[in-house]
Amino acid sequence: MSEILLSVRDLSVAFAQGGNQSTAVDHISFDLAKGETVALVGESGSGKSVSALSVLKLLPYPSASHPSGKILFEGADLLAMSEKQLRQVRGNKITMIFQEPMTSLNPLHTIEHQIVEILKLHQGMADRPAKARTLELLNEVGIRDPEKRLDAYPHQLSGGQRQRVMIAMALANEPELLIADEPTTALDVTVQAQILELLAGLKSRKSMSMLFITHDLGIVRKIADRVCVMTKGKIVETGPTKEIFANPRDPYTRHLLAAEPKGKPPAANADAKPVMTGKDIKVWFPIKQGFFRRTVDHVKAVDGIDVTVRAGQTLGVVGESGSGKTTLGLALARMISSTGTIRFNGRDINQLTFNAMRPLRRELQIVFQDPFGSLSPRMSIAEIIEEGLKIHEPKLSPDERDDKVADVLKEVGLDPATRNRYPHEFSGGQRQRVAIARAMVLNPRFVMLDEPTSALDMSVQAQVVDLLRNLQAKHDLAYLFISHDLKVIRALANDVIVMRNGQIVEAGPSQQIFENPQTDYTRALISAAFKIETAPVGTVSE
Amino acid sequence: MSQAVVENTVVETTPRRAKRPWLSPLNRRRWQNFKANRRGYWSLWIFLVLFGLSLFSEWIANDKPILVSYKGEILFPVLVAYPEEKFGGFYAVTDYRDPVIRDEINANGWMIWPPIRYSYRTVNNAIPDAAPAKPSWQYDADKRCGQYPQRAADPDCIVGNWNWLGTDDQARDVLARLIYGFRISVLFGLILTAGSSLIGVAAGAMQGYFGGWTDLLFQRVIEIWSAIPVLYLLLIVSAILPPGFFILLGLMMIFSWVALVGVVRAEFLRARNFEYVNAARALGVPNRTIMFRHLLPNAMVATLTFLPFLTSGSISTLTSLDYLGFGLPPGSPSLGELMKQAQSNLNAPWLGISGFIVVSLMLSLLVFIGEAARDAFDPRKAFR
Numbered sequence: 007m008s009e010i011l012l013s014v015r016d017l018s019v020a021f022a023q024g025g026n027q028s029t030a031v032d033h034i035s036f037d038l039a040k041g042e043t044v045a046l047v048g049e050s051g052s053g054k055s056v057s058a059l060s061v062l063k064l065l066p067y068p069s070a071s072h073p074s075g076k077i078l079f080e081g082a083d084l085l086a087m088s089e090k091q092l093r094q095v096r097g098n099k100i101t102m103i104f105q106e107p108m109t110s111l112n113p114l115h116t117i118e119h120q121i122v123e124i125l126k127l128h129q130g131m132a133d134r135p136a137k138a139r140t141l142e143l144l145n146e147v148g149i150r151d152p153e154k155r156l157d158a159y160p161h162q163l164s165g166g167q168r169q170r171v172m173i174a175m176a177l178a179n180e181p182e183l184l185i186a187d188e189p190t191t192a193l194d195v196t197v198q199a200q201i202l203e204l205l206a207g208l209k210s211r212k213s214m215s216m217l218f219i220t221h222d223l224g225i226v227r228k229i230a231d232r233v234c235v236m237t238k239g240k241i242v243e244t245g246p247t248k249e250i251f252a253n254p255r256d257p258y259t260r261h262l263l264a265a266e267p268k269g270k271p272p273a274a275n276a277d278a279k280p281v282m283t284g285k286d287i288k289v290w291f292p293i294k295q296g297f298f299r300r301t302v303d304h305v306k307a308v309d310g311i312d313v314t315v316r317a318g319q320t321l322g323v324v325g326e327s328g329s330g331k332t333t334l335g336l337a338l339a340r341m342i343s344s345t346g347t348i349r350f351n352g353r354d355i356n357q358l359t360f361n362a363m364r365p366l367r368r369e370l371q372i373v374f375q376d377p378f379g380s381l382s383p384r385m386s387i388a389e390i391i392e393e394g395l396k397i398h399e400p401k402l403s404p405d406e407r408d409d410k411v412a413d414v415l416k417e418v419g420l421d422p423a424t425r426n427r428y429p430h431e432f433s434g435g436q437r438q439r440v441a442i443a444r445a446m447v448l449n450p451r452f453v454m455l456d457e458p459t460s461a462l463d464m465s466v467q468a469q470v471v472d473l474l475r476n477l478q479a480k481h482d483l484a485y486l487f488i489s490h491d492l493k494v495i496r497a498l499a500n501d502v503i504v505m506r507n508g509q510i511v512e513a514g515p516s517q518q519i520f521e522n523p524q525t526d527y528t529r530a531l532i533s534a535a536f537k538i539e540t541a542p543v544g545t546v547s548e
Numbered sequence: 549m550s551q552a553v554v555e556n557t558v559v560e561t562t563p564r565r566a567k568r569p570w571l572s573p574l575n576r577r578r579w580q581n582f583k584a585n586r587r588g589y590w591s592l593w594i595f596l597v598l599f600g601l602s603l604f605s606e607w608i609a610n611d612k613p614i615l616v617s618y619k620g621e622i623l624f625p626v627l628v629a630y631p632e633e634k635f636g637g638f639y640a641v642t643d644y645r646d647p648v649i650r651d652e653i654n655a656n657g658w659m660i661w662p663p664i665r666y667s668y669r670t671v672n673n674a675i676p677d678a679a680p681a682k683p684s685w686q687y688d689a690d691k692r693c694g695q696y697p698q699r700a701a702d703p704d705c706i707v708g709n710w711n712w713l714g715t716d717d718q719a720r721d722v723l724a725r726l727i728y729g730f731r732i733s734v735l736f737g738l739i740l741t742a743g744s745s746l747i748g749v750a751a752g753a754m755q756g757y758f759g760g761w762t763d764l765l766f767q768r769v770i771e772i773w774s775a776i777p778v779l780y781l782l783l784i785v786s787a788i789l790p791p792g793f794f795i796l797l798g799l800m801m802i803f804s805w806v807a808l809v810g811v812v813r814a815e816f817l818r819a820r821n822f823e824y825v826n827a828a829r830a831l832g833v834p835n836r837t838i839m840f841r842h843l844l845p846n847a848m849v850a851t852l853t854f855l856p857f858l859t860s861g862s863i864s865t866l867t868s869l870d871y872l873g874f875g876l877p878p879g880s881p882s883l884g885e886l887m888k889q890a891q892s893n894l895n896a897p898w899l900g901i902s903g904f905i906v907v908s909l910m911l912s913l914l915v916f917i918g919e920a921a922r923d924a925f926d927p928r929k930a931f932r
Binding site: 363371376379382398448 | 826827842
């Protein structure tokens with residue numbers, strides 16, 4: 007190996023919390039050679055981001071502290087440096103890009119302003135050369151027509167473009183080391199593939215080193231030379247990427263590698279009874295202008311879609327963000343108004359009022375994406391689960407209700423003894439189980455699942471998918487499964503519709519879609535999701 | 549931490565209905581935070597003790613004895629108004645401070661007096677100087693009891709008849725007036741706060757939850773409403789209606805509810821699209837229940853933080869109205885009226901000083917409590 011650039015030795019990070027110290031990172035060591043990419047992989051709470059942030063001393067000191075360890079960068083210990091010395095390193099020799107490009111860019115300044123500022127500050131450039139260099143940088147990170155984009159504000163750019171601007175800012179000072187903290191997690195799969203390709207290209211052209219933090223093993227396989235697997239603040243395994251993937255030694259690594267959602271959905275059955283059918287569903291949001299707020303145009307979030315969901319079957323809805331898939335789900339569940347016919351159990355429900363819908367709500371349930379947001383923090387999980395029972399089965403006695411709650415908790419794999427705890431005492435996966443229990447306790451016939459796995463760690467995702475499949479088989483449930491994650495869809499859906507800009511691009515049995523996609527867009531989605539490869543320009547958004 | 553809990557643990561035992569702590573963990577943490585603020589915590593206790601005591605003002609400072617034993621009968625003059633006939637007199641109301649009555653009762657039984665033998669409206673007929681008289685401890689025994697028939701040897705020349713803080717210009721005991729005045733001010737403040745927060749929260753909740761036209765209309769109405777100059781209106785109304793505790797309370801409440809609407813409305817606007825609120829809608833939970841069970845707790849944090857400040861604000865408004873003479877009816881034990889007397893009797897500094905100390909103590913206690921409550925509800929604030 008070539009020269010060592012960054013060497014983390016025996017590093018620990020502790021946080022002071024209510025008088026006691028909790029250790030977030032526990033004596034980790036790793037090296038990063040010049041021109042090498044090392045990935046820190048782990049699930050949430052493993053300490054990977056904290057480790058990366060301590061390289062630049064960006065943690066909330068003094069509540070964070072380093073009980074032990076050194077971080078040697080070009081031979082000098084970053085932890086021992088003064089704030090002044092550190093400023094010479096930050097943004098100059100080591101730069102960082104973050105997960106959320108919207109919040110890392112200042113919304114009040116143009117792109118040009120933000121990049122030029124860095125050049126002036128760190129390199130003392132004059133206006134004119136700074137502008138020229140900005141154009142060069144934007145070109146380098148693959149922003150098309152950079153001249154036109156100079157005056158754009160962050161909100162005028164797409165997520166992928168914003169992340170490209172962030173990368174341009176990080177590259178402005180020709181850093182030796184780029185720390186990327188989950189840089190693609192907030193992006194669509196197709197955009198993720200583009201950004202990763204850009205980063206890999208830049209790295210080899212500039213002979214930068216890269217410290218890459220991610221939870222996604224697919225990305226690691228694609229981009230990293232070496233991998234450090236972290237869990238509970240410790241590095242359990244380090245090695246070249248190929249070796250780790252081919253021959254994992256630590257049980258946790260093996261667990262991670264095995265964690266992808268697996269299994270097959272039950273065979274598609276076109277004869278099963280349709281539970282929910284939508285015909286020509288449209289959700290148009292008016293764009294109003296002028297003094298009299300006349301409607302001049304519409305945002306066509308969902309534009310004439312037909313769906314059928316059958317008992318015991320799952321319809322997967324796939325699409326990138328903004329494709330209208332969640333809007334479609336909400337329209338079918340009558341949470342937002344739409345036009346078109348929605349037949350539920352053979353009855354047209356699209357004209358029913360809120361009160362007339364109430365008895366139907368029990369058979370038509372929703373599980374939301376964010377298990378942290380969808381449970382009221384002030385209610386115990388027993389109260390959360392029994393809320394629906396109180397409305398739909400008001401005759402139950404408190405004891406009978408309690409029994410039902412206990413039963414459904416057992417069914418979703420939670421200990422009924424925990425039912426008097428509050429949501430914050432549970433992990434993400436457990437909370438999602440609570441959210442599923444809340445829907446299941448009413449014995450629904452149709453469940454709309456809006457990205458139920460995307461806020462969860464990989465290994466937990468697989469468990470939730472298994473749980474959903476078992477519940478479906480047991481209760482003959484009809485699922486409308488909305489997700490951007492094709493791996494989860496493949497493991498659960500019999501039929502798939504691919505959406506883009508409010509319309510169906512492709513629909514059909516899941517096997518056909520995944521093995522023999524008919525449209526370029528679907529092909530691009532699938533190759534981006536499973537192989538992290540980019541599609542030719544024009545088929546997907548930027 | 550919850551992260552450490554192993555997924556997928558199913559225990560088959562189902563204990564019946566485990567007991568839940570009465571404070572949720574979140575509220576327990578807030579209470580801990582509140583306690584960590586020593587100043588606020590002590591202020592709360594001092595305030596509660598003072599307020600609790602002042603609720604029993606009649607048993608602390610009164611011109612009637614607490615308990616009387618007369619000819620073998622136990623009487624409660626504080627609670628029951630006995631006519632003088634009972635003790636051989638002929639007035640409709642008994643003046644227990646009258647030497648004749650006193651001797652009559654003492655000859656046929658005994659009586660227990662409150663520590664201060666004056667009520668807020670009792671006129672001390674035996675003050676040593678012209679009213680306002682200095683605090684009793686500033687005189688020697690001869691001077692202090694100079695007006696009693698037997699001077700220093702008189703049975704009335706006792707500590708119970710002292711004017712600890714002197715008298716006002718109508719020879720009424722200042723300490724007794726302060727005790728009653730504290731009670732009426734705090735009660736006024738608390739009732740006004742409770743009432744206006746009830747109206748304010750309800751109005752803010754409706755606006756925030758329904759949004760759209762409801763919100764727009766309400767907002768405009770409130771803007772117009774809050775532009776009405778309250779003081780002038782009070783002056784006009786007090787010229788028509790007889791001023792009294794409840795009329796003042798009502799008038800003030802008509803305007804003070806506006807203070808909370810903005811905060812509550814903002815909380816409801818923010819929270820009505822939370823996922824757990826959507827989840828409740830998807831369950832078919834009616835609007836009313838969603839507002840009470842899911843949204844109100846969010847808004848209560850902001851409201852509770854505001855309450856002590858609202859209370860102290862209404863107390864100072866009442867005091868200033870009394871000071872201007874548009875407040876409680878004449879004769880009521882009011883702190884503002886004491887201030888006014890202090891202003892017109894600059895030669896009697898005990899009026900101004902004692903009034904100032906009570907008002908500033910009361911307001912500071914409330915502000916300290918409010919400050920501690922605000923910090924306790926602030927999730928970003930970390931205490932040791």
